[in-house]
Amino acid sequence: MAKDGPDWDGLLKWSLAHSDGTRPPLAYYLENLDSCGLAGKVYEEERKWFMEAMQAQSVDVVKRMKEITLVMQTPEQVLEAQGVTSADIEDMLDELQEHVESIDMANASEEDVQVVENTSTEVCSTDLHSIGGLVPLLGYLKNSHSGIRAKAAEVITTIVQNNPRSQQLVMEANGFEPLLSNFTSDPDITVRTKALGAIASLIRHNKPGIAAFRLANGYAALRDALGSESVRFQRKALNLIHYLLHENSSDCNVVSELGFPRIMMHLASSDDSEVREAALRGLLELAQDKTSGGSDGLGEEDEKLKQLLQERIKGISLMSPEDLGAAREERHLVDSLWNACYNEPSSLRGEGLVVLPGDDAPPPDVASKHFEPPLRAWAANQEANRAPGTEKKEAAPLLLGFSPQQPETPHVQSSSSGGEDAGQRSTPR
Template sequence: MAKEGPNWEGLLKWSLAHSDGTGSSRKLSEDDRKWFMEAMQSQTVDVVKRMKEITLVMQTPEQVLESHGVTPQDIGDMLDELQEHVESIDMANDLHSIGGLVPLLGYLKNSHANIRQKAAEVLTTIVQNNPRGQQLVMEANGLEQLLSNFTLDPDVVVRTKALGAISSLIRHNKPGISAFRLANGYAALKDALSSEDVRFQRKALNLIPYLLNENRSDCGIVTELGFPHILMHLASSEDADVREAALRGLLELAQDSPGKPDGIPNEEDDKLKQILQKRIKEIGKMSAEDLGAVKEERLLVDSLWYACYNEPSSLRENGLLVLPGEDSSPPDVASKHFEPPLRAWAANWNPNTKPSSEKKESPLLIGPGALSDNAS
């Protein structure tokens, strides 16, 4: 089991005993110096050594671990510790050099959902804002297994964690984005939006605007897949984060083509207008405190209204777009003219088609090695 924390009381007594309050330095005896260094070193951990020990455990067959009394909970705690170590980019990249990345990816196929979930969390930490880590995971076919968990895993938490890892893996990673698109990733995102799990919906919604902004041509793909209809539905969600993310996705689609559409607004266009009008009405009834909490949503509603109907929303007229004391100005949409593909999509839409903090102790590991809650 892990050792207890540092003997702060003993260190404090030692420090006070060797201080006279004048600020002047005193020469320490060799015994005092030795005691202090041993006290401090006993609370430190060789991170690379610990990662090698964890790698050894990950490489050990599951049945062997079970025969030694290692439980899935122990493995989960071990992955929690590994995640702390790989928060350092250097340590994250070193995991591959010591042979730990491949067995970590193997844990994505573990029979226990908790282990699959935690393995995805560790991978998210490894690749987040880390181009080298992204490259290593891509070369080890990590995206393929993450996509499998995202689309096929029976546990929705595992699917959510896999999507989170995918999102971090492909951001600012053009090969990753291309691989995601070729793997029919948009269809998988569509299924995620249709889920009843709010956290799963949020993950998918937050990735869509980024992908559309990276590849404007993908707007046509998501329109054909029926995303606008789903996004309009989610724009009325009771969850504030889901509403905001859905509005952001609709705005990305609305900004796809310049120009003003001609023709009479169709049924779907009217539906979108009704959704926005209802939200504007609800915003108008909010208290000052609640209005501050939906600042981003107010800006999105106004921007989407202008993009679709070429006029400011009533939020501006009623002074609800930018409140007194808010330092950000409303977006400059008056100088832009968009032709929202929402209307073009709605004209061809077939109504009969439905879119489908407390730290844990480190676990008991096989082999030697001092464990510490203060490993860094």
């Protein structure tokens, strides 16, 4: 193609970079061709180039993933003999995680690719399992280096997140067991935290996974996690507890019997705001189960809870305006929990601290200018750059009947042809 034509390589990168997160990159590209200097339809030669470039990029990714798979399949002693260090393996897993994400993006675009051209989707449908990389990746969960164990769990999180097929493949490959083992008993807190994150993604919207977690005494492990000194570990455990209770209200009995309410009350006074909010969210789930006629909810802990809420209400009342804004979620949770337990609004509502002025206002739009479609941005710039007084005047509408009489002026200067035309069309009385 000619040198002065469109920058196709740049266009490909642009189409991938400007996906808005809800539409596949190719669909976004097709909708915004004009903003790249292309008018009208995509011609056959251009479309063929784009498809080949997309496929070539995917082929390169899959090729590299196969090379990484070969390394993962190589015994650790052989790698050490070749001078490969644990840091090298961690870097390799970082790269693998990026490639897995790019393959997911290609899978998301597969339908639109078929709309543009009926090409093979073999590259797009390729995943880590199909090239033999899933099993050795799961094997890294048992590696002697804690950094590799943690990074492997992080890659698995990326693979299974919101992906039912990948969740099934990991479960079938017995990936749940080593993740649970690392979560419950690994000596490294980072490994435990990453394993818990992977488990949370693995069992989310996955009934067999939830069942396996419950059978493996997962709630007892979550209780132990709440007693950790690691704030990140506590947050992940509380978030998973809330999800499980929300999805399975019958589990409220289990967590109450295991003593979760007392632990959550302690964490509701944590110095970390996210831990406080997550603990209050779990307590609210238990309280709502009680009011709906389920379990005993908080049981004997009701009085302690009331004291806790009174302390939180007092603390919120003393907050500065800036801190009150940051504590929006906590304010709502405290009020909702009080109302669920005692069938009346909290004193925060009477003081006007549950909903503050501006709480319902949309957040400031600081990102749209960076992510808006280029065509829209170009149009906005054209409007902004247009000099005052240069706008094209609209033609005067034709009137039926006589025009109203205008006062006569000694001199009439026409600044535009539109004025002259209007004078020529005046109807004498």
